[in-house]
Amino acid sequence: MTLYFDDFEINPIHSGDAWKLCDFMVSNKDRFKRYFPGTLAENATPTLAKLFTEKKVKQLEKKEEYLFTLKHSETRELVGIIYIKELDHTIKQGEFAYCIGYPFKGKKLITNAVKLLSEYAFNHLDIKTLQIIAHKDNLPSVNVALNNGFVWQKTLENEFTPTNENPLDMELYELYKPSRF
Known part of the structure; x- marks a missing residue:
């Protein structure tokens, strides 16, 4: 499966x-350290990244979690990653998490990727509800949710604790599978 838009493509991790x-993770360390500390730590060296990638490929094969890469089609540069995680196959729900590199922020690439992956999740992964959990001050992430039709549901108190910080309240946004899918 490969999804395309503009000069970019989305693929399952391999x-x-x-x-x-x-x-990608090391060169964007300062950008990712607050909301992606685990992914950052697990990819701090080439050896760790190899182990991480192997683990994510296995999780994808078992339909436990999906990690997608966002690359420039011509240069093959990795510009972002998008998870569909926290899968609950009983209630057919999953959660998006995503990050984009410094040079590509503000270009709506994650917005476009989430749009395509939402359609993919509804059509191929048997998901009926997609979630995005974002801090209210993380406006780019909030805008990804809003620009894709996700609707604010509620504030999740003390939902996420960044490294060496107090717990943060996070905002929950949801998108439901439209009847046309």
Whole structure:
């Protein structure tokens, strides 16, 4: 499965992505350290990135979690990653998490990727509810949710604790599978 828009493509992670993922995470360390500390730590070296990638490929095969890469189609540069995680197959629900590199922020690439992956999740993963959980001050992430038709549901108190910080309240947004899918 490959999804395309503009000059970019979305693919499920594969073993050949380890080095690019390590480089992507390390070069954007300051950008990702607050909301992606686990992914950052698990990709701090090429060896760790290889182990991380192998784990994510296995999770994808078992339909436990999906990690997608966002790459420039021509240069093959990794510009972002998008998770569909916290899957609950009983209630057919999953949660998006995403990050984009410094040079590509503000270009609506994650907005476009989430749009395509929402359609993919509804059509191919048997998901009926997609969620985005974002801090109210993380306006780019909130805008990804709103620009894709996700609707604010509620504030989740003390939902996320960044490294060396107090717990943060997070905002829950949801998108439901339209009847046309």
